[in-house]
Amino acid sequence: MSKNRNVSDALAVIHSRKSVRSFTGEAVSGEDLEEILRAGMAAPSAVGRSPWEFVVVTERATLDSLREGLPYAQMLDKAGAAIVVCGVPAKAHQQMVEYAVIDGTCASENILLAAEALGLGAVWTAAYPYEDRAAHVRTVLGIPADVIPLNVIPIGHPTGADKPKEKYRAEMIHRERW
Amino acid sequence: MSKNRNVSDALAVIHSRKSVRSFTGEAVSGEDLEEILRAGMAAPSAVGRSPWEFVVVTERATLDSLREGLPYAQMLDKAGAAIVVCGVPAKAHQQMVEYAVIDGTCASENILLAAEALGLGAVWTAAYPYEDRAAHVRTVLGIPADVIPLNVIPIGHPTGADKPKEKYRAEMIHRERW
Numbered sequence: 001m002s003k004n005r006n007v008s009d010a011l012a013v014i015h016s017r018k019s020v021r022s023f024t025g026e027a028v029s030g031e032d033l034e035e036i037l038r039a040g041m042a043a044p045s046a047v048g049r050s051p052w053e054f055v056v057v058t059e060r061a062t063l064d065s066l067r068e069g070l071p072y073a074q075m076l077d078k079a080g081a082a083i084v085v086c087g088v089p090a091k092a093h094q095q096m097v098e099y100a101v102i103d104g105t106c107a108s109e110n111i112l113l114a115a116e117a118l119g120l121g122a123v124w125t126a127a128y129p130y131e132d133r134a135a136h137v138r139t140v141l142g143i144p145a146d147v148i149p150l151n152v153i154p155i156g157h158p159t160g161a162d163k164p165k166e167k168y169r170a171e172m173i174h175r176e177r178w
Numbered sequence: 179m180s181k182n183r184n185v186s187d188a189l190a191v192i193h194s195r196k197s198v199r200s201f202t203g204e205a206v207s208g209e210d211l212e213e214i215l216r217a218g219m220a221a222p223s224a225v226g227r228s229p230w231e232f233v234v235v236t237e238r239a240t241l242d243s244l245r246e247g248l249p250y251a252q253m254l255d256k257a258g259a260a261i262v263v264c265g266v267p268a269k270a271h272q273q274m275v276e277y278a279v280i281d282g283t284c285a286s287e288n289i290l291l292a293a294e295a296l297g298l299g300a301v302w303t304a305a306y307p308y309e310d311r312a313a314h315v316r317t318v319l320g321i322p323a324d325v326i327p328l329n330v331i332p333i334g335h336p337t338g339a340d341k342p343k344e345k346y347r348a349e350m351i352h353r354e355r356w
Contacts, residue, residue, distance in 0.1 A: 009187035010295035014217045014288055039192045041345050044290065044302055050345055055352040062354060098307040101276070102328075105283040110192055112222065113291070117188035124222055129276040142356040150280075167219050167228055174233040176240060178320040 013117045018164040020121025021075040023156030028058070028080035032118050036155065039114035040085065045103035051092035052104045055084040055141050055149075062140065066152055069136030073125040079154035083111060084127070084137060087148040097148070101128065104150045111153060121158035124151050191295045196342040198299025199253040201334030206236070206258035210296050214333065217292035218263065223281035229270035230282045233262040233319050233327075240318065244330055247314030251303040257332035261289060262305070262315060265326040275326070279306065282328045289331060299336035302329050 033056055045051060057063055058081045067076040076082060085108045087100030108124060115122035127134045127149040137149040211234055223229060235241055236259045245254040254260060263286045265278030286302060293300035305312045305327040315327040 010191035011213065011217060011292060013188035014292065015220050017220065017222070019222055035189065037351055038346055039189060041347065041350065042193050042195065042342075043287065044195070044197055046304065048343070050347070050350075053350045053352065053356075055354075055356055057354055059354055096307065098279070101280065102283050105280050106287045109221065109284045109287040114189060114192065126224065129274065140355075141352075144356070147356075164220075165226070168216050169219065169228070172219065172228075172231045173215055174231065174319075176233075176235055176237055177318075178231075178233055178322070178325075 013113055016164050017113055017116040018162050019123040020158045020162045021123055022159040022161040023075060023078035023080070023121065023154070024159055025078045026080055026157040028120060028155055028157070032120060033081055035118060036083065036111055036114045040107040040111040043103065043106035043110045045106065046093035046099045049091055049093050049099070049103070051088045051100045052107050053086045053088055053147065055086065055143065057082045057084070057141070065140045066137065069140070070125060070133055070152060073152050073154060075123065076154045079156040081155045083153045083155060084141060085111065085150045085153065086143060087150055089148065090146060100148055101150065108151060108153065115155050120155055121162065122153050122155045124153055127151055191291055194342050195291055195294040196340050197301040198336045198340045199301055200337040200339040201253060201256035201258070201299065201332070202337055203256045204258055204335040206298060206333055206335070210298060211259055213296060214261065214289055214292045218285040218289045221281065221284035221288045223284065224271035224277045227269055227271050227277070227281070229266045229278045230285050231264045231266055231325065233264065233321065235260045235262070243318045244315065247318070248303060248311060248330060251330050251332060253301065254332045257334040259333045261331045261333060262319060263289065263328045263331065264321060265328055267326065268324060278326055279328065286329060286331065293333050298333055299340065300331050300333045302331055305329055
């Protein structure tokens, strides 16, 4: 296998990442949020356009306002922060919505992994592709109509209740052809 | 900051990942491909549906056939393997194409990171959302019409010519609201 020193820990983080919905209520440090956002922006994007912007929320009143219109983001009540990853079609390769979504999704996955690496927990709760949820997030945060809020990612200190799942299924792999 | 032992190496891999287009031509071991696919399947998906399947190609004739119809995947000529990540709408939450694409994209980002962690290189070359490229990939690999080949990810040993870019831009971060 590899001689790369990063191998074991990086793969360990990929496998230990889980959707964390149970938070202690502790704050998340500004330093950790900065590391997480930095990881998000290290994601690949089509033709290097980086068609993403981020809204980072730490104020309790705003977290609560987001939560009110998002039935699947109730764990915001104990989260220390949330990051909303936005796809910006106007900046995407060929101005395609598809690339704004795909590139923003790569950034989001990096954010989820970085949170795990830092000993924090996070979970993707969807805004896109639901018109009503996206509208709520836009209203609460003042996001322009031509920008797509992909998700609301609550971030916090995990209680430990959430565990990674084994999701490997050999039958999902096709060898040489389908 | 964190006490997590994984922090530095996992974040280092996120930041050292780059689109690798220059390969030595060496083969990629079956063991490494297995690790990479395993990382792909560890990605999150909406409501845990894992709506993805993978085609892993190592045969030179098939890599060349893929290359013939994909102008932006010419680096397949020196790649040791390729993975095609497929989104399967029929298995996705609410059978939504959007989730097949988003969940498959999270798996793809894990694949790119795992390749980097193993000392290999990889690059996302798009099939979706281009009808012609997707049709070519479907034909070469026998992928069903209702399955979406998102990409062709050539994987190989990097020559070292490709370097990570600094993509951090503070102005992409909005504090508390847009």
